[in-house]
Amino acid sequence: MNLERRVRICLESNALSVEETAGDITVTVPAGRLVDSLMALKEHPDLKFDFLSDVIGIDNLDLFRKKKGKGKAAEEEPPEKKVKAPPPPRFEIVYLLLSLESSERLRVKIQVPENDMTVDSVTSIWRAASWPEREIYDLFGINFLGHPDLKRLLMWDGFKGHPLRKDYPLEGKGETRRLVYEQEKIR
Amino acid sequence: MKIQGYGGNGWFITKMEQLINWGRSRSPWPLPYGTACCGIELMATMASGYDIARFGAERPSFSPRQADVLLEAGTITKKMTPVLKRIYDQMAEPKWVIAMGACACTGGVFRTYSTHQGIDSIIPVDIYIPGCPPRPEALLDGLVKLIHKIEKEHPLRKQAQALLQES
Ligand code: SF4
Numbered sequence: 001m002n003l004e005r006r007v008r009i010c011l012e013s014n015a016l017s018v019e020e021t022a023g024d025i026t027v028t029v030p031a032g033r034l035v036d037s038l039m040a041l042k043e044h045p046d047l048k049f050d051f052l053s054d055v056i057g058i059d060n061l062d063l064f065r066k067k068k069g070k071g072k073a074a075e076e077e078p079p080e081k082k083v084k085a086p087p088p089p090r091f092e093i094v095y096l097l098l099s100l101e102s103s104e105r106l107r108v109k110i111q112v113p114e115n116d117m118t119v120d121s122v123t124s125i126w127r128a129a130s131w132p133e134r135e136i137y138d139l140f141g142i143n144f145l146g147h148p149d150l151k152r153l154l155m156w157d158g159f160k161g162h163p164l165r166k167d168y169p170l171e172g173k174g175e176t177r178r179l180v181y182e183q184e185k186i187r
Numbered sequence: 188m189k190i191q192g193y194g195g196n197g198w199f200i201t202k203m204e205q206l207i208n209w210g211r212s213r214s215p216w217p218l219p220y221g222t223a224c225c226g227i228e229l230m231a232t233m234a235s236g237y238d239i240a241r242f243g244a245e246r247p248s249f250s251p252r253q254a255d256v257l258l259e260a261g262t263i264t265k266k267m268t269p270v271l272k273r274i275y276d277q278m279a280e281p282k283w284v285i286a287m288g289a290c291a292c293t294g295g296v297f298r299t300y301s302t303h304q305g306i307d308s309i310i311p312v313d314i315y316i317p318g319c320p321p322r323p324e325a326l327l328d329g330l331v332k333l334i335h336k337i338e339k340e341h342p343l344r345k346q347a348q349a350l351l352q353e354s
Contacts, residue, residue: 172300179269
């Protein structure tokens with residue numbers, strides 16, 4: 001049985017969509033059912049996706065703006081279609097899974113709308129998710145519920161902003177860091 | 188530079204400053220502070236092929252307290268700037284700084300939110316070495332230039348001025 005069918009059987013109604021691009025399968029699951037779905041993919045005897053390679057954040061700001069009706073693309077669409085289509089969520093998180101037994105790979109995607117930036121952490125399944133989730137928290141500002149130590153990974157603690165968001169300027173907003181000695185702090 | 192002075196059998200008279208500069212310029216012990224790709228070129232310069240020891244930089248000091256030259260080779264991120272400043276502050280006088288590579292000099296190709304644009308806004312720099320990365324020859328040339336700079340210094344000027352004012 002091919003991978004797509006096995007994934008569909010395993011996830012049942014949790015598989016919102018299953019797409020194939022260049023031989024790689026991407027399955028979108030509801031953000032609320034993320035932990036259940038990943039657990040099912042890990043435990044299912046026909047799949048055994050037991051290894052988490054990476055967790056990636058995506059900011060779809062340009063797409064998001066276009067579909068919302070500000071861009072050219074939206075104007076060309078017929079009006080009734082524009083009303084019906086829900087605005088796509090701005091952020092996405094992709095989990096890259098690998099089965100060490102069969103060497104098969106799978107992408108699991110969830111969508112994170114801008115007004116609800118909290119996602120369940122998958123550190124309860126894979127401890128390896130800890131640092132990638134911290135990175136996404138740092139650079140995209142998405143919160144992970146149940147993460148054991150959610151703090152910035154790459155930028156320093158007092159940093160404001162989330163640099164990988166598309167609306168953040170490439171050269172930053174003039175943030176600097178300065179060495180402050182203990183005596184100076186007391187004064 | 189040849190030391191100027193008079194000598195005979197078992198004695199030699201010269202200026203104190205010259206003696207001090209002679210000692211300092213012939214043992215500029217570096218603190219290798221490689222933070223990115225330039226660090227690899229620094230390693231090549233220290234290894235036997237280019238042998239930085241020929242110029243007196245015999246022993247890399249991994250403690251700032253025993254180092255004379257801070258050899259900053261690589262990108263300095265904004266997160267790293269307090270660390271660099273602290274290391275420089277920990278070095279004992281006299282101390283010199285070589286900024287190796289485009290990143291250390293100006294931020295290089297990384298004109299981004301995370302990269303500090305040139306270390307000379309944090310610590311004073313004596314020698315800038317351009318290149319991405321500079322070849323070992325360039326680093327050695329920079330070191331020789333620093334040695335010439337050390338030879339021209341006046342380490343006793345402050346003391347001399349204090350003495351003049353007293354008298
Ligand atoms: S100057 Fe070039 S080689 Fe040196 S640290 Fe920067 S990017 Fe790397």
